[in-house]
Amino acid sequence: MTSSDRRGPRQVPPPQGSNPRPAGHYTRFIPREELSGFSNWTPDAFVGLADEAEPLPTGLRRTPPAPVEPPPAAPPPNTLVGPSEEDWLQRVQDARQQGYQDGYRDGLEALDAARRQHLQQVTAQFAGLAAAFEEQMAALEQRMADAVTATALTLARQVVRSELSQRPELVRQVAQEAIGAVVLSARHLRLRLHPDDLALVAADDGELLRSREVQLQPDPGLQRGGCVVESDLGRVDARIAQRWAQAVAVFGAELPLQDDPAGAAETA
Incomplete structure (x- = not known):
């Protein structure tokens, strides 16, 4: 660039008949023909000007700024990493x-x-x-x-x-047991027996019969082998069928002494 470039653009008078009022810079378009001593500007137009300039004194020299370190790179965001194939196999196992x-x-x-x-x-x-x-x-x-x-x-x-x-004579023992069952204070003892048994008992001169003053009385309604003793205090039933029924009742059974019910009936 020349010295004319440093002086600025040349002032051109306005055309005739125009407004004599002063105008500021860039109020009109300047044609190319009116310009001289210029060149197109490029980014490297100032390269070499610093070398042509006079060097500054040592005390006035500026220290070049230290190079600016770039900021540290931001850490990568946390990325979820899925399990590997071995992890999957282990999980499956x-x-x-x-x-x-x-x-x-x-x-x-x-x-x-x-x-x-x-x-x-x-x-x-x-x-x-x-x-x-x-x-x-x-x-x-x-x-x-x-x-x-x-x-x-x-x-x-x-x-x-x-x-x-x-052994029909056993009726004697039955009669003695029946008389012995009567209390000693009883009076007017009467012994009823079958007529056939009465003769057997009467033939016996037992001490018990005489001491108790027992009166013998035949009773055809009684079966042989049994007897009934009566007194003023009560009676003792020693009929053979009755004694048999009592013995059978102990076993919880019912078995008559005689098979014929009609023949087994006795007077009380």
Whole structure:
């Protein structure tokens, strides 16, 4: 650039007939023909001017500014990193192992519950069978006891019948036991017997009959082998059928001494 460039643009008079009023800079367009000593500006137009300028004294030289360090780069944002393939495989393996253990435990619990339930069912069945068996055994024992009792009573009845027919003198002992059962303060004792037994008792001159002043009275309504003692204080029933019924009642059975009900009827 020349010295004319440093003086500024040349002033051009306004055209004739225009407003004589002064105008400021850049109030009109300046044609290219009116300009001289110029050149186009480029970014490197000032390169070399600093070298042509006179150097400054040492004391006035400016220290070049220190280079500015760029700010540190911002840390990258936290990025979520997914599990790797090995992690996925390990997770799958752990899940499979955990599932196996859970299934094995649940299977054992289910098996134990089924075993307990089956054991309870079997125990209940055995308990029912045992109860039924005990009930049947009790019924069988009762039937056997009844059968044994009936057999024993039947044999005893046969023995009593045989004794009465073969040993009619036993009526004396029966009469003495009946008179001995009457209290000593009783008076007016009367002994009723079958007519056939009366002769056997009358033939005996027992001390008991004489001391108690017992009056003998025949009674055809009584069976042989038994008697009835009456007094002013009460009576003693020593009929053989009555004594037999009392003995049979101890066993909870009913077995008449005579098979014929008509023949078994006696007067009281």
